[in-house]
Amino acid sequence: MSTVTHAVTDSATMLRRQLRHMLRYPVLILTAAGVPAIFLLLFVYVLGGAIGSGLGGSLGGSAGGRAAYVNYVVPGIVLMTVATSAQSTAISVATDLTTGVVTRFRTMAIARVSVLTGHVLGSLIQTMLSISFVTGVALLIGFEPTADLGGWLGVVGVLAMITFAVTWLCVALAMVTDNVATASNLPMPLMILPMVGSGLVPTDSMPAWLRWFAEYQPFTPFIETLRGLLTGTPIGDSAILAVGWCAAITLGGYLWARRLYNREPTG
Amino acid sequence: MTANHRQPAVAATAVRKAYGDHVVLDGIDLDIPAGSVFALLGPNGSGKTTMVRLLSTLIRADAGDLRVAGHDVAREPDAVRAAIGVTGQFSAVDHLLTGAENLLLMADLNRLPRKERRRCVAELLERFELVDAAGKPASTYSGGMLRRLDLAMTLVGRPRVIFLDEPTTGLDPRSRRTMWEIIRGLVADEGVTILLTTQYLDEADQLADRIAVLYQGKLVATGTPEELKRQVGGGHITLRFADQRGYEHAAGVLEVVSRNDAAFTLQVAGQGDVRSLRALLDRLDRASLAVEELRVHTPDLDDVFFALTGNPVGTPLGKSVSSSVAEQEPAR
Numbered sequence: 001m002s003t004v005t006h007a008v009t010d011s012a013t014m015l016r017r018q019l020r021h022m023l024r025y026p027v028l029i030l031t032a033a034g035v036p037a038i039f040l041l042l043f044v045y046v047l048g049g050a051i052g053s054g055l056g057g058s059l060g061g062s063a064g065g066r067a068a069y070v071n072y073v074v075p076g077i078v079l080m081t082v083a084t085s086a087q088s089t090a091i092s093v094a095t096d097l098t099t100g101v102v103t104r105f106r107t108m109a110i111a112r113v114s115v116l117t118g119h120v121l122g123s124l125i126q127t128m129l130s131i132s133f134v135t136g137v138a139l140l141i142g143f144e145p146t147a148d149l150g151g152w153l154g155v156v157g158v159l160a161m162i163t164f165a166v167t168w169l170c171v172a173l174a175m176v177t178d179n180v181a182t183a184s185n186l187p188m189p190l191m192i193l194p195m196v197g198s199g200l201v202p203t204d205s206m207p208a209w210l211r212w213f214a215e216y217q218p219f220t221p222f223i224e225t226l227r228g229l230l231t232g233t234p235i236g237d238s239a240i241l242a243v244g245w246c247a248a249i250t251l252g253g254y255l256w257a258r259r260l261y262n263r264e265p266t267g
Numbered sequence: 268m269t270a271n272h273r274q275p276a277v278a279a280t281a282v283r284k285a286y287g288d289h290v291v292l293d294g295i296d297l298d299i300p301a302g303s304v305f306a307l308l309g310p311n312g313s314g315k316t317t318m319v320r321l322l323s324t325l326i327r328a329d330a331g332d333l334r335v336a337g338h339d340v341a342r343e344p345d346a347v348r349a350a351i352g353v354t355g356q357f358s359a360v361d362h363l364l365t366g367a368e369n370l371l372l373m374a375d376l377n378r379l380p381r382k383e384r385r386r387c388v389a390e391l392l393e394r395f396e397l398v399d400a401a402g403k404p405a406s407t408y409s410g411g412m413l414r415r416l417d418l419a420m421t422l423v424g425r426p427r428v429i430f431l432d433e434p435t436t437g438l439d440p441r442s443r444r445t446m447w448e449i450i451r452g453l454v455a456d457e458g459v460t461i462l463l464t465t466q467y468l469d470e471a472d473q474l475a476d477r478i479a480v481l482y483q484g485k486l487v488a489t490g491t492p493e494e495l496k497r498q499v500g501g502g503h504i505t506l507r508f509a510d511q512r513g514y515e516h517a518a519g520v521l522e523v524v525s526r527n528d529a530a531f532t533l534q535v536a537g538q539g540d541v542r543s544l545r546a547l548l549d550r551l552d553r554a555s556l557a558v559e560e561l562r563v564h565t566p567d568l569d570d571v572f573f574a575l576t577g578n579p580v581g582t583p584l585g586k587s588v589s590s591s592v593a594e595q596e597p598a599r
């Protein structure tokens with residue numbers, strides 16, 4: 001029982017440390033929020049008109065064109081935000097673990113995994129803030145969600161669940177090598193996954209081999225669930241799939257991260 | 268805890284650690300009584316940091332037993348961690364936080380009673396002369412300030428056993444002496460046990476009750492500073508001559524212990540007392556020998572090192588007469 005309380009208080013302490021870092025050095029957060037916002041503007045204003053009218057009815061809206069495309073693309077961009085934030089978490093974990101203070105933590109009688117939990121919780125908060133920012137930009141350029149209060153709560157819940165999972169995975173990825181530059185680039189594919197799913201265009205416009213991948217990779221059910229909650233498109237079994245994927249990724253990422261952290265430090 | 272004064276605070280038996288086929292520590296035995304200062308002395312790469320990392324649960328030994336504060340390091344690492352404080356060779360502070368925040372972080376992680384946390388932080392800032400810098404990020408601290416903050420952070424949890432890996436490397440003479448005072452104070456006032464590593468022989472001499480000399484992964488000697496010095500015997504006087512002629516001449520006249528033909532230096536037996544020095548100078552005068560430099564060498568740990576390993580380490584052998592008084596450290 002007391003080990004659990006210790007784990008909670010130590011994680012809270014580490015979270016406070018993380019929040020101080022973020023407030024003092026907000027560059028990483030600004031990048032993590034800024035990059036997807038720029039992608040949103042690019043997709044909507046550069047490509048949106050063409051894609052919107054090209055895909056017409058299959059976007060689900062009746063309006064067509066750029067206005068319909070905003071509503072279509074926002075869930076994908078939001079998940080891209082989750083991915084860029086997770087990448088910035090990987091950078092800060094990889095950097096942090098090379099610092100002496102983490103070596104000090106390892107010699108202290110604290111809940112061991114709390115160093116990592118602090119990062120994950122901090123990242124959760126940071127990602128939610130970034131998503132709020134990106135959603136704000138989306139609303140300004142014509143995003144029209146139809147979700148009611150329950151829907152919005154669902155959106156927050158689903159996003160928290162996805163972020164939690166992806167962040168644990170990135171924390172593990174950050175520890176795979178000792179090299180900060182390598183470690184911070186390993187989560188890169190996560191940025192691409194929303195694009196090779198139903199994030200930017202419906203999967204049925206893709207060639208068969210790609211469609212097969214797009215339909216079975218985790219980001220597609222994530223996106224479909226979000227899209228359904230936000231704009232009322234059919235969700236089907238995407239929600240169940242999303243929960244399943246999240247549970248698996250969280251568990252795998254957590255166990256992997258914990259094992260990597262408990263390795264004998266080489267430095 | 269206080270009842271265990273007879274139990275060694277740190278004990279190592281036949282400890283071995285290798286990286287690949289490089290054997291870093293090879294059969295180390297240590298026994299450090301509670302409440303004492305123990306210095307592990309060794310040159311670069313001799314395995315000092317590795318020993319500290321083993322004792323502070325950071326890495327595991329390949330063989331042998333390690334016990335700290337009565338707990339087995341391999342089997343009860345958390346009990347060991349609760350008893351120790353570690354100041355590693357490289358700064359272990361959070362550079363993004365301020366000094367005060369770093370100490371508060373330690374107070375939180377050591378789960379001090381809530382009311383005491385701020386007071387503990389304030390006390391340590393005061394004691395380590397960091398009050399003015401308390402609100403500045405540690406990344407702006409000088410090396411000496413970082414070292415003090417580092418040690419202050421180690422003390423937050425009131426450890427019974429403290430490991431200090433080269434605590435004064437890189438400090439100026441004044442900061443070094445401040446650090447020595449702090450270390451002595453810890454032992455005198457709080458009765459903690461300290462294992463420190465150092466490359467400085469005078470530091471071990473100044474601080475330690477017992478010294479172990481580590482060389483190429485083995486302990487080549489253990490004892491009190493005096494015991495080690497006794498192993499080496501008396502001192503000597505080194506004379507340096509300007510040229511070959513004076514050098515050869517002197518070598519014929521004096522009872523030479525050892526000579527260095529390349530540097531034109533001769534060593535003769537003798538202590539640094541005024542009478543024997545005057546006698547020597549008289550003989551040099553009578554023989555009309557012009558000596559470039561004269562150095563008096565009282566036996567110190569350099570000699571121990573030389574005698575044990577055949578290699579001089581650290582500071583150059585001996586001190587010149589002119590500066591030997593100024594260089595004397597204040598007596599303990």
Ligand SMILES: Nc1ncnc2c1ncn2[C@@H]1O[C@H](COP(=O)(O)OP(=O)(O)OP(=O)(O)O)[C@@H](O)[C@H]1O
Nearest residue numbers: 266267286291309310311312313314315316317318
């Ligand atoms: N993680 C590691 N992997 C491989 N070799 C290592 C590792 N850590 C230490 N060594 C080797 O072990 C030897 C002892 O290193 P250690 O750091 O203990 O020396 P030290 O006495 O602390 O030296 P210094 O005075 O330079 O700090 C060195 O030869 C070093 O290269």
Ligand SMILES: [Mg+2]
Nearest residue numbers: 315316317356
């Ligand atoms: Mg070292």
